Amino acid sequence: MLDLSSLWKLEKNHESLYSMKNEMKLLQERTEFHKLEKKCQELEERHENLLIKMKEVRLHLRKLEQEVDTHKEKSRMAELTLYNGSVKDLKQLEHLEKEKEYHRNLIDVLEDKIIDSMGISEDTESRIDEIYRLLSESKGDLVEKQNLIDESSAKLKNGMEVLEKTIENLEGEIDGARLSKYNDIRKRKGSGIAEMKNDVCNGCHMHIPEKIVEKARQGKAVVTCENCGRILYGVLEQEDI
Template identity: 35%
Template sequence: MEQLDLLRNLEEHHNSLKVYQKELFNLKNDSMVNKTEEKILDTEEKLSRLKFSQEKIKDRLKQSNTRLKDYNFKIEEIENNLYKGQITDLKQLEYLNDEKDKLKEIISDTETEIIEFMDEVENIDEELLTIESFLEDIKDKNNKLKSKYRDLEEDLKDKIKSEEDEIIALESKIDVNLLNKYNMIRKNKRTGIAEVKDTICSGCNMLIPTVLIDRLNNRKELIYCECCGRILCKP
């Protein structure tokens, strides 16, 4: 029966359409891209925090260098006063020597501080290079992944459009009343056609009476399962 063959063909295209639509849904909701995007954001935030920390250390390094210059200048002034011989007062000389010793201690501590700051800056520079390299790599992978997903999405959209066109073309060839009945069965049962295998309806797994099997074999009319209501066909 031509109408039954058209319905079977229609059912196949509906099933294919459902598969492609599900694949497209899963693709759009795939967590791989989302996880990669989150990792990129986390890495960028870490990079930003590290750069901010580095700038603060550089500011402190600059301040320490400025202080070191001031201390060295003060020592030069004290040494000039000590060695020019213009100061003869012993207490003042003793005071200047004490000040010079204190400044030397401060200078030593400041130089140590500067070295530590420079080490911190160097360590952060190395860490920044590592993170930036990682960020560049993960962005590249993410772009390739998104490109791949876009290609897959376009392919699925083309397949969906093709199936929808086939369905429209087939529906135009099927009797309107029969098509409405078939669509109603599909709406309630998810499938409108069921094959009969070894006298069993593949839709509901119930036994089909012999009289219906004989009528189905004659292919003169459409036969419906008495249990689930699906349109029956032979494998």
């Protein structure tokens, strides 16, 4: 009796190997990983830009404060001259009064600007904190994802090695002519052997003519499906055993 079970096992191992190879391919494409990597880069850029902005705001604030100090000093000097009795001329006194007023007004304007800048500074600072938090989170995810990828890759690699070895062993058990016939069909169709159930080929789902079923039942030669060309394997052989 013709025994096709090794060929059938070979087919199943090829199927598993094929799906593992696909899984490995997806893993190596690392679509999710690249998305996350891009997100990290964007967050890093935003963080960097906000730090630059923060530096500028602080510099601006310092400049405003220095200006306030300058005008306070000038106003103080005008006031001093105004009230120390050294100037008697009315016009000159009027001029000094105006000068003092001028510096006072400028101080008010500058102090408003300082309040605005302090608001911007606080806002920028909290945005920096938020972006930094997101960035740390994303970087953590990235490391985790990389570890998962490494782990899965190693598992797949092992699984594939086992399958390849099994395939090699099975190929050694199968008659050479039959094996090359099977490999030819598999190359063309993706699979070389199909299960036959209730007179239907599970490779192409077509009904198998009675004479072919009969031929397969005799079990003297390898019988192929007339429609798809796959070697027929299935219940008949098992029933006959």
